[in-house]
Amino acid sequence: MTKKVFLDLGKQPIANRFTSEASEDEFFFNLRVVFDQDTKLVSLEEFVDLPMMFNEDYVYLSSASKTMRDHFAQTACDFQREFKPWLVMEIGSNDGVFLNNFNRKTAFSVEPCTNFANITRSKGYTTYSEFWSTELSKKIVEEKGRPDLIYSANCMCHIPDIKNAFLAIEKTIADTGVFVFEDPSLLEMLKRNSYDQVYDEHAHVFSVTALQKILESVGLEIFRVQKLDIHGGSNRIFAQKVNCRNRGIEDSVSEALQEESIFGINLKETYIEFGKRVESSKKDLLNLLESEKRKGKKIVSYGATSKSTTVFNFCGIGPDLIDYIVDTTPAKQGKFSPGVKIPVISPEEGFDDSVDCAFLGAWNFLDEITKKETEFLKRGGVFLTHVPTVSVIKQRT
Numbered sequence: 344m345t346k347k348v349f350l351d352l353g354k355q356p357i358a359n360r361f362t363s364e365a366s367e368d369e370f371f372f373n374l375r376v377v378f379d380q381d382t383k384l385v386s387l388e389e390f391v392d393l394p395m396m397f398n399e400d401y402v403y404l405s406s407a408s409k410t411m412r413d414h415f416a417q418t419a420c421d422f423q424r425e426f427k428p429w430l431v432m433e434i435g436s437n438d439g440v441f442l443n444n445f446n447r448k449t450a451f452s453v454e455p456c457t458n459f460a461n462i463t464r465s466k467g468y469t470t471y472s473e474f475w476s477t478e479l480s481k482k483i484v485e486e487k488g489r490p491d492l493i494y495s496a497n498c499m500c501h502i503p504d505i506k507n508a509f510l511a512i513e514k515t516i517a518d519t520g521v522f523v524f525e526d527p528s529l530l531e532m533l534k535r536n537s538y539d540q541v542y543d544e545h546a547h548v549f550s551v552t553a554l555q556k557i558l559e560s561v562g563l564e565i566f567r568v569q570k571l572d573i574h575g576g577s578n579r580i581f582a583q584k585v586n587c588r589n590r591g592i593e594d595s596v597s598e599a600l601q602e603e604s605i606f607g608i609n610l611k612e613t614y615i616e617f618g619k620r621v622e623s624s625k626k627d628l629l630n631l632l633e634s635e636k637r638k639g640k641k642i643v644s645y646g647a648t649s650k651s652t653t654v655f656n657f658c659g660i661g662p663d664l665i666d667y668i669v670d671t672t673p674a675k676q677g678k679f680s681p682g683v684k685i686p687v688i689s690p691e692e693g694f695d696d697s698v699d700c701a702f703l704g705a706w707n708f709l710d711e712i713t714k715k716e717t718e719f720l721k722r723g724g725v726f727l728t729h730v731p732t733v734s735v736i737k738q739r740t
């Protein structure tokens with residue numbers, strides 16, 4: 344057995360499935376994470392069936408934050424300038440926040456969540472409402488031809504059989520094409536102690552090291568690695584067909600591999616140490632929340648994120664500690680958070696003067712949130728976070 348469990352986050356629900364009733368029954372699974380010493384891939388020990396997570400009720404809305412809207416607009420602009428693609432395909436287009444920036448005739452998408460597929464379609468883009476697969480790849484090549492830009496943001500890491508998914512990309516893309524995908528970085532997760540990057544949807548947390556091995560095995564090579572701040576630290580991987588080698592391999596690839604190696608990404612001890620830090624983080628967070636509560640403070644959570652589902656269910660944090668969660672996504676409001684069932688309401692309704700402390704469920708949007716919530720900080724409100732260590736964020740003096 345080359346796979347070793349290094350993190351056990353306990354029984355967890357579907358992270359983005361907010362329930363209508365507090366009493367509603369839910370599906371739970373064991374969230375355990377393994378490091379494969381052979382492939383170097385970090386993955387869930389038990390994968391959840393894709394249609395249970397990605398269906399017509401999927402609530403994660405990519406354009407819910409300004410950070411993400413700006414990110415995708417800039418990305419599209421950069422790609423247009425550098426690659427000048429004539430046929431663009433996006434896998435996991437959500438509400439079309441990236442695709443919007445391309446011509447309807449030369450851009451199309453793959454989006455299995457029918458609610459979002461319908462939104463993208465209504466904007467005039469052909470949308471295949473299916474999971475990415477070899478069969479779909481064949482259909483696309485027949486109907487559309489071979490895209491010379493394939494982009495996928497926060498989607499490849501959702502696919503359990505990742506090798507086959509990459510193979511299907513290799514079979515689809517034009518010989519001169521570029522495949523760009525971005526997902527949370529394993530290195531950043533380990534550095535920031537952000538164990539909440541792990542939830543049902545994230546079948547894998549990728550290192551560049553593991554990606555290079557898998558991509559090479561299907562005839563693709565990485566020619567550039569770009570580090571992104573998005574989603575708490577991500578890697579944007581640029582790949583091309585090995586046998587066409589249209590572009591030279593840039594230094595950023597060896598630099599990323601070297602940085603991971605120096606950090607110890609290939610060593611099982613690194614993961615054992617991480618597991619220990621996560622257990623300490625749980626104790627520290629519970630101590631902080633309980634001590635604020637004892638002082639009579641009102642604590643809410645800011646952002647009903649999938650990450651906070653992991654934290655709350657792992658730490659056993661429920662409505663006794665957190666009164667409610669505020670979130671801007673209409674589809675989450677009026678519902679209850681998965682598992683621990685904390686009510687979710689809009690910021691307009693709940694982020695008022697009665698709030699003393701706000702746990703940063705959306706810690707990855709710290710800058711956007713602190714810029715927006717200056718009044719809260721000015722009147723003595725504080726944010727609580729567990730990333731990179733459990734701490735209190737006050738107004739800067």
Ligand code: TMP
Nearest residue numbers: 407408646647648649670671672705708
């Ligand atoms: P994510 O961390 O999985 O991207 O989810 C972010 C969630 O946080 C999403 O539901 C929108 C919500 N959010 C707010 O409610 N207010 C904010 O200011 C920001 C930035 C995000």
